[in-house]
Amino acid sequence: MDYNKIAKDILDSVGGPSNVKELTHCFTRLRFVLRDSGKADKAASERLEGVISVMESGGQFQVVLGAKVTKIYDALLPFLSLEENNSGEREPVKGNIWNRLLIAVSTMFTPMVPAIAASGLMKGFLTIAKIIAANNGGDITVNQTYIILLAATDAIFYFMPLILAYSCAKVFKANEFIAMALGGTMCYPAIVSLMTGEEAVQMFGMEITKANYASSVIPIIIGVFILSYIQKFLEKIIPEVLKIILVPGISLFVMVPATFMVFGPVGIYIGNAINFLYTGMMNISPILCGAFVGGMWCVFVVFGAHRALLPIGINDVAQFGHQNLLAFAGAANFSQGGAALGVMLKTRDRNLKTVAASSTISAAVCGITEPAIYGCNLRLKKPMVCAIISGAIGGAIMGAGGVYGDAFANNGVLTLATYAAFGLTKFLFYLIGIGVAFFGAAILTYFVGFDDLGTGKRTISKPETKDVIIPKDTDITIASPVEGKAVALSNVKDEVFSSEALGKGIAVIPDKGEVLAPADCTVAMIYPTLHALGLKLDNGAELIIHVGIDTVNLDGKYFKKHVEEGSHVGKGTKLISFDMDKIKAAGFDTSVMVVVSNTDEYAAVVGIERERAAINSDIIRLSV
Secondary structure, eight states: OHHHHHHHHHHHTOGGGEEEEEEOOOOEEEEEEESSSGGGHHHHHTTTTOOOEEEEEEEEEEEEOOHHHHHHHHHHGGGGGGGGTTTTGGGGGGTOHHHHHHHHHHHHHHGGGGHHHHHHHHHHHHHHHHHHHHTTTGGGGGGGHHHHHHHHHHHHHHTTHHHHEEEEEEEEOHHHHOOOOOOOTTOOHHHHHHHSSSSSOOOEEOOOOOOOOTTHHHHHHHHHHHHHHHHHHHHSSHHHHHHHHHHHHHHHHHHHHHHHIIIIIHHHHHHHHHHHHHHHHHOOHHHHHHHHHHHHHHHHHHHHHGGGGGGHHHHHHHHOOSSSHHHHHHHHHHHHHHHHHHHHOOOOHHHHHHHHHHHHHHIIIIIIOHHHHIIIIIHHHHHHHHHHHHHHHHHHHHHHHOOOOOSSSSGGGGGGGOOOOOOHHHHHHHHHHHHHHHHHHHHHHHOOOOOOOOSGGGGSSSSGTOOOOOOOTEEEEOSSSSSSSEGGGSSSOOHHHTTEEEEEEEEEESSSEEESSSSSEEEEOOTTTSSSSEEEEESSSSEEEEEESSSGTTTTTTTTOOOOOEEEEEETTTEEEEEEHHHHHOOOOOOOOEEEEEEGSEEEEEOOEEEEETTTEEEEEEEE
C-alpha cells in the first residue's frame, strides 16, 4: 500500500491543500476542517484505496481509515502548511493543567537528557581516575587533560540558560535564537563577573537584584515564556515588511532589562523556594525523605509525575554541584530490577521469564525501568509492591548515610562512580542502599510470589489432552472490558461503527467508567486523547475499544490511562478510566464500542447481547 499516493488522492478529493484549514486525526479517521465544504467530493473519497467510509459531522469532513490512519496522516503533512497541526498528537492535553505542565516540563528537559547523561557518565570515570591517582599519591586535578574533560562535564550546567532557552522556545513558540541570545546574556562572563562582584549593579540608574544566572534554571524559563507573548504582540502590530528586523530587535531590547530587573530575580526566588521545600524535607528527616523518594519514584513514573521532579535534581547540580534526588531514585530503579529478577527465578512461563530477564538487565545496568515496571512488576502486582517496599528501605539507608552524587545521572551499574565523589563512607551507604533495594526486592518477590501467568503447560491437566488438535469450528469467546449493558453495534449512533465498517463486535452502555483487559493481551496502541485503544489478544484477536462517540473532541479531558502502549497485561488489568458523568454532562454519548479489527480472519464474529455484561461475561464469539 502506497501511503503517499493515498494521502495525495485524499487531499485531491477534499479540494486540495488550499481548501484544508485544519487537520487532525483520531484512532480511526482523519478529521478535516475545510474552508469550503462544497469543494470536497465525498463519493470520490469513498472510492479511494484504503478508505473505509466518509462522513460529515460536527463541521468536520471525516475520512475513516482504520488502523492505518496514523501512517496516512504522517504522509499528508508534507503536502500541507499547517504549523499548528504538524504535531496533532500533542494536542490532547488541553484543559488538563496538570498534564499540560508535565508535558511542558518533559518537552523542555527531555532533549537535554542525553547530554546530561553523557556528562554524568564522563564525570563518573573522572572520579574513578581521581580516586585511583589519589590512592597512589598523585593529583590529576591539576592535569590539563583532566581540566579539559571536566569542563565538558560541567559545560551543559554552566550554560544551562543558553541551552534551556532553545528547548523552552520550542515549547512556548518563541524565536529560538532570540531566546538563546537572552540565555547567553545571562551567562555571559562580564555579566557573571558583575553579578558576583562586591559592587552594586545598576541598570538605567536603578539598582537591580544581584544573582548569578550562570547554571540557573527557572529564570530563563520565565524569561522565554514572557518573550513568547512579547513576540506575538509585536507580530500583530508591526507591518509585515519590518517584522524581520523590528520584532526580534524590540523583543530583545525589552526582554533583557525585564529579565534582569524583574523576571530573573523572581525565577531565582522560585528556585530557592523549591530548593527550600526539598531541603526542608531533608532537614526534617533524611531517612524519611530517602524512603519516600526511593519507594514512590517508580509509582511517579507510572503516572508520568516524575517529570515534574527532574528540574529539582538538575537545578541542584547546576547551582550546588551535587544532588541526592536521583540517588534516592536509584533505590527505586534497582528495586524494580530486583523484583524482575525475582519474577524470572519464580515464573514457569517461558515468555515471562525472558521478559523479566531482559528487564532486570535494563534496570540494573542502565537504570531504564519501564520494561521491568510494565513488562512484569506492575502487570503481576505483588512484585511491584515488593519493589516499593525494598526501594523505600534502600532510599532510607541512603538518606541516613547522607548520599550525594556530583552529576545528574540515571542510576545503574554504569554510573556507580557518580556517587563516589564525596567520600568512601557515603559511597558505601549508596552501595548498601542499592544492594538492599535490588536483592531485597528479588527475595521478597520470590517468597511472596505472584499469580503466575502459567500459559501452556499448566492448562493441560489430563495426559490424553496434550495432543488434542483444535477443530476448525472451535469458538473463541471474548469477555466484556466494561460493565454495563451489551447491545448490537447497529444501535450505535455512529455510522462507522454501526455499519461494521471497522469490523464486527458489540457495544456496551457502561455503568462504570473503567476499561479492563478482556484477556491477556498486548496494548498495541493508546490514542493520545485516551478515548480509544487497540489490543492484540494472546489468542490472536485484535480489538479496537472506543469509549464514547466523538469523545476525541474532549482532548483527553475526563480520561486517564493506567498502562503504557506496548506493554503486555493480564486479564482484568485496568487500561483506562473515564468520568461518565462529566462526559455525559459535556454532551457526549458514552457507549463503548468493542470491535474485532481483524474480523476477516475468522469464519464468524458474533456479538452477544446481554442485559447485564459483567467483567467476566462473554460478549463476542469468534468462530475459527
